[in-house]
Amino acid sequence: MSPISQNLQVVHEAIALSALRYDRNPTEIALLAVSKTFGAEQVVQAWQAGQRAFGENYVQEGIDKIAEVRSLLSSQENTEPPVWHFIGPIQSNKTRPIAENFSWVHSIDREKIATRLSEQRPVAAGDLQVCLQVNISGETSKSGVHSNELLALAKHVAQLPNLCLRGLMCVPEASEDEAVQRQAFRQLAQLKQYLQNQGIVIDTLSMGMSADMQAAIAEGSTIVRIGSAIFGKRHYAV
Numbered sequence: 644m645s646p647i648s649q650n651l652q653v654v655h656e657a658i659a660l661s662a663l664r665y666d667r668n669p670t671e672i673a674l675l676a677v678s679k680t681f682g683a684e685q686v687v688q689a690w691q692a693g694q695r696a697f698g699e700n701y702v703q704e705g706i707d708k709i710a711e712v713r714s715l716l717s718s719q720e721n722t723e724p725p726v727w728h729f730i731g732p733i734q735s736n737k738t739r740p741i742a743e744n745f746s747w748v749h750s751i752d753r754e755k756i757a758t759r760l761s762e763q764r765p766v767a768a769g770d771l772q773v774c775l776q777v778n779i780s781g782e783t784s785k786s787g788v789h790s791n792e793l794l795a796l797a798k799h800v801a802q803l804p805n806l807c808l809r810g811l812m813c814v815p816e817a818s819e820d821e822a823v824q825r826q827a828f829r830q831l832a833q834l835k836q837y838l839q840n841q842g843i844v845i846d847t848l849s850m851g852m853s854a855d856m857q858a859a860i861a862e863g864s865t866i867v868r869i870g871s872a873i874f875g876k877r878h879y880a881v
């Protein structure tokens with residue numbers, strides 16, 4: 644077994660344990676393997692171990708890797724291809740390759756980006772599945788819509804063609820304290836409930852990374868985004 648396939652097994656077991664502990668159905672928690680900084684060969688190893696969803700943060704790196712993985716897998720018959728998720732910050736001049744190459748985008752934080760993705764999404768590719776990235780209180784990062792502007796953004800995105808609004812995503816400030824981690828994730832879960840109360844149809848909470856996955860599952864995560872626990876330590880600054 645490759646180290647990546649062993650790591651995947653460990654992560655699946657950790658998801659199952661957290662689900663059991665917090666009374667969640669483990670089948671409602673999807674694993675997104677974050678492959679940023681890792682090569683196409685490593686993605687293929689994870690794919691061979693059964694992993695299908697992969698997350699990328701950088702546009703050029705992502706589209707190069709998507710093409711490489713496609714060619715590495717082209718000899719495999721009847722294969723279920725990888726599903727690519729874009730999870731990084733989005734500049735408005737980079738929306739087209741995202742709209743053309745990814746199935747999901749987790750990091751929409753303003754109307755202009757959503758509108759461009761909607762206009763640039765090839766109809767034949769089907770709806771782009773999207774989440775809104777929220778800057779939950781106390782976060783110093785500049786990414787993410789503020790909670791007081793979230794409803795307006797959600798209403799805008801929900802009516803755009805070629806996009807399907809699925810839910811919310813956050814990247815809280817790192818903390819080793821599980822209570823602090825849970826507090827941040829709870830805010831995102833409450834914002835999802837708030838939007839649902841306003842009639843917005845969503846089903847996804849993209850939250851939890853290698854260091855805070857359990858807290859995210861405790862608070863209702865439906866997609867955990869896991870990089871280093873699957874692929875190992877990253878070797879350049881991100």
Ligand SMILES: *Cc1c(COP(=O)(O)O)cnc(C)c1O
Pocket residue numbers: 677679700730731814852853854868869870871872
């Ligand atoms: C890098 C990254 C992850 C994965 O982080 P790990 O700590 O390696 O699990 C998840 N989400 C986003 C947005 C990231 O940039």
